Amino acid sequence: MASNPMYQFNVYRIGPEIKIGEVDLSFTNASLFMVISSLAVLIIFNLGSKKNSLIPNKIQLLAELSYTFVSKMISDTAGSKAKPYFSFIFSLFMFVLFCNMFGMIPYAFTVTSHIIVTFVLAAFIFFGVTIIGFIKHGFGYLKLFVPSGVPVVLLPLIVVIEVISYLSRPVSLSVRLFANMMAGHTMMKVFGGFVISLGIVGGWLPLGFSVALTGLEILVAFLQAYVFAILTCIYLNDALNLHH
């Protein structure tokens, strides 16, 4: 079974079975990597904020660069009104980034390669953004579905498309991250399997591919976290500054 490229995505229980009513809330390998990722984020940024020297040391520089990176990303895409949501977007970006990056360690589990995890994050963002939009603009938020400068004849069609595209936001957001992570890891597993099956003679080519794919996947891991965060910012921008 271990040669199955999908085997790496299996979730299994670690420790005792925890059940509340009919719902199974056991601690699993996915939970373990969530804990590891969030702990790593907390430890790194806590270390990075502990000492304030005028010339930052390496870990402080890392923390401060990440801070300014995310804060610049938010102010560029969603403007200054999005400042109260900075810590959420920062946590989101760091959580997804660390889950992706921990997934790159061999034998590690990739939390974000599970649709349910990314979907819960995306759905939370979707509902949050929608609630913020309705709080800020009342029913005027529905103007988001009526773009200006569209001929009246086309308007019903456009509104329907806009509504569908708005409703598909959580799906596209979650599937993008999940599919990217799953596809990359599956591909690496497949090439790893080729290395074994082709042996010492023919295994070098897939090994080279595997090495190149590892680099690519690290890039994808960062990029998808960035895309996840920046799309959140864009949705937030729609809710905060009604442009249409």
Added chain:
Amino acid sequence: MFLRFSRILLIYFLFFSYVESAESGGMPQLNPEFWFSQIFWLIITFGIMFILLSKLVLPKISENLEVRKAQITENIEAAEKQREESDKKLKEYDQLITNSKNEAKNYFNKAREKILKDVDKKRENLEKEINEEINKAEKEILDLKNKSPEKIRKIAVETSSDLIKRLIGVDVNNSSISAIVEDVSRKTN
């Protein structure tokens, strides 16, 4: 827009086809056995991380950044101030140097003028004196020149009267002698 829409449809289709195949053990992601566990632990871990980051860590980082920014601007301001001050000092120094140079020049000029004036005055005085002296001498010479014929006449009259007295022993009237002398001197002239 349409491209995105069609892509989303495709993803939906793939998703649902995966859901069907999951029951035959295709994708572990679509096995709902641990879905609630994953949601539960996601909320716990992400929630704790979010709360700790937003309450403890991020304000500190932001404060650190602000403190550093403030310190840097402060330092830059202080440096600017010092530069301005040094510029001012340099200007003052330059002013001082030019002032003292001017003063020295003034002193020198004054001294030279004074000396020149003195020399001029002395020369003028001297010239005046010399002129006076020359005038005096000329006057004297002129006087002498003017007086000499009369004196000579007088002497001639006296000597002639004396001579006549000695020779003849007669006192001759001076006026007649002088008339004769005048006559003679006119003739000789």
